[in-house]
Amino acid sequence: MGTLKHYADRFAPLLAFVGVLLAWEAACRLFAIPAFVLPAPSAVIASTTEIGAGRWVQHLLATVQIALIGYLVAILLALPLAVMITHSRLLSRTLLPWLIIIQSTPIVAIAPIIVVTLGAGMLPRVVITTLIAFFPLVIATATGLASVPDELLELSRSLRASRSREYWQIRMPYAVPHIFSALKVAITLAVIGAVVAEFVAAEVGLGYLILFATSTFKVPMAFAALTLLVACSLLLYGVIVLAQRLLCPWSLGKEAGQ
Amino acid sequence: MGNVIDLTRVCQTFVSSDGSPVTALQDVDLGLRKHEFVSLIGPSGCGKSTVLRLIAGLLKPTAGTVSIFDRPVTEPRDEIGVVFQKPTLLPWLNVLDNITFPMRHKYGHVDAKDTERAQALLSTIGLADFGRKRPGELSGGMQQRVAIARSLLHDPDILLMDEPFSALDALTRDEMSFELLRIWSERPKTVVFVTHSIQEAILLSDRIVVMSARPGRVAEIIDVPLPRPRSLATLSDPVFTALANDIRVKVFTRKPE
Numbered sequence: 001m002g003t004l005k006h007y008a009d010r011f012a013p014l015l016a017f018v019g020v021l022l023a024w025e026a027a028c029r030l031f032a033i034p035a036f037v038l039p040a041p042s043a044v045i046a047s048t049t050e051i052g053a054g055r056w057v058q059h060l061l062a063t064v065q066i067a068l069i070g071y072l073v074a075i076l077l078a079l080p081l082a083v084m085i086t087h088s089r090l091l092s093r094t095l096l097p098w099l100i101i102i103q104s105t106p107i108v109a110i111a112p113i114i115v116v117t118l119g120a121g122m123l124p125r126v127v128i129t130t131l132i133a134f135f136p137l138v139i140a141t142a143t144g145l146a147s148v149p150d151e152l153l154e155l156s157r158s159l160r161a162s163r164s165r166e167y168w169q170i171r172m173p174y175a176v177p178h179i180f181s182a183l184k185v186a187i188t189l190a191v192i193g194a195v196v197a198e199f200v201a202a203e204v205g206l207g208y209l210i211l212f213a214t215s216t217f218k219v220p221m222a223f224a225a226l227t228l229l230v231a232c233s234l235l236l237y238g239v240i241v242l243a244q245r246l247l248c249p250w251s252l253g254k255e256a257g258q
Numbered sequence: 259m260g261n262v263i264d265l266t267r268v269c270q271t272f273v274s275s276d277g278s279p280v281t282a283l284q285d286v287d288l289g290l291r292k293h294e295f296v297s298l299i300g301p302s303g304c305g306k307s308t309v310l311r312l313i314a315g316l317l318k319p320t321a322g323t324v325s326i327f328d329r330p331v332t333e334p335r336d337e338i339g340v341v342f343q344k345p346t347l348l349p350w351l352n353v354l355d356n357i358t359f360p361m362r363h364k365y366g367h368v369d370a371k372d373t374e375r376a377q378a379l380l381s382t383i384g385l386a387d388f389g390r391k392r393p394g395e396l397s398g399g400m401q402q403r404v405a406i407a408r409s410l411l412h413d414p415d416i417l418l419m420d421e422p423f424s425a426l427d428a429l430t431r432d433e434m435s436f437e438l439l440r441i442w443s444e445r446p447k448t449v450v451f452v453t454h455s456i457q458e459a460i461l462l463s464d465r466i467v468v469m470s471a472r473p474g475r476v477a478e479i480i481d482v483p484l485p486r487p488r489s490l491a492t493l494s495d496p497v498f499t500a501l502a503n504d505i506r507v508k509v510f511t512r513k514p515e
Binding site: 152235248 | 349
């Protein structure tokens with residue numbers, strides 16, 4: 001019984017996944033659901049041969065490239081902004097309303113405007129991706145920088161250490177767990193941003209491919225692109241989780257460290 | 259005057275959240291002699307921690323003067339080590355690096371001598387083999403011992419302790435008190451020890467400063483005539499028990515003036 005339970009525990013998620021796929025396949029065949037309503041998994045797989053592997057890689061890389069560049073720009077913008085917000089009350093009061101306005105603007109609504117303003121090409125796509133990814137980073141980093149216990153700041157003051165050392169040796173490391181949480185949220189947001197940008201103006205990328213495929217009723221291919229997009233998002237998320245485990249193992253919670 | 263620390267007619271006023279001034283300390287006079295162990299005790303809000311922060315140079319008195327070695331305190335000074343209520347160790351550094359952290363934080367580097375001293379301090383606090391562990395792997399009592407070692411690294415003349423054992427369980431507390439007495443006898447220092455515990459104050463101190471609240475004042479200074487070194491037997495000494503009752507009456511019956 002013990003080993004059975006052990007195996008059940010281990011393979012339950014995989015079995016559930018396979019089960020859902022089989023049920024989906026069976027439902028599509030049994031009820032003869034048309035492919036443009038809900039394509040069967042087998043049809044989705046078959047559709048991948050409609051364009052060459054080289055084209056798939058091209059679309060995938062285009063999306064990943066935009067997502068990663070936007071993500072990096074978001075990080076480079078967010079960290080100094082967070083420091084400014086925690087450093088001065090005046091800056092915090094000046095900057096925060098703008099950040100909240102930017103965050104409250106629906107990215108899908110502003111994307112076409114950005115494309116018109118900045119033209120076609122990579123720039124508007126990166127800007128759209130950055131806009132959606134940077135807000136959680138700023139807020140989480142600022143929260144982390146401010147989460148340092150008062151007593152530690154008093155220790156720093158009692159040593160007459162400089163403000164820059166206070167930031168580099170105490171506040172920044174303290175913010176690391178917060179920053180990593182935000183990095184995980186932001187990477188999935190960056191993928192969303194890249195796809196939204198591709199919906200508006202692009203001639204390559206998985207977002208473009210989904211738009212193109214659905215406009216010609218190639219729904220199985222759209223599903224294939226969607227699957228690839230989800231896999232890509234999960235993979236990038238996994239990279240961040242791995243980076244945290246390797247670079248800052250102390251920042252993981254107790255239960256995660258076991 | 260020959261005192262190590264002198265507070266002369268010190269007043270401290272804060273502005274409360276509704277904008278009205280609150281007097282935290284009023285006309286506090288206090289002198290601490292060399293290598294003396296003095297506890298500050300009193301109800302919450304009597305300004306015990308404020309006195310500590312004034313001596314540490316983290317606060318400036320609204321009126322009066324705070325002097326260390328006859329020089330007025332205008333900013334934090336090197337003669338002082340501080341231990342807080344919580345260990346406040348840095349979770350990303352190992353124990354040894356936590357003890358040498360003040361050097362790295364202040365001067366930007368840690369030399370071999372600092373590391374050597376930190377290792378010696380680790381032996382003193384009975385954690386010689388724990389240098390490479392992370393704070394998260396240590397118990398609360400061990401963490402607070404590391405915090406004490408950190409405050410002793412630059413061998414300060416004065417040690418300021420703000421309820422350092424209040425977050426620990428009762429058994430660990432007693433153990434830590436004896437541990438502190440042992441360290442203090444090995445490296446004599448002038449200690450200012452803020453506490454809520456009458457028993458802890460008597461066990462550790464040469465003198466106990468009883469404070470009253472709103473506004474915070476020195477109500478009474480009591481000598482502790484118990485011989486040193488003190489041990490578990492001290493706790494059952496009739497003098498100890500009598501003194502504890504005496505102080506309890508003073509702390510609880512004192513009405514705000």
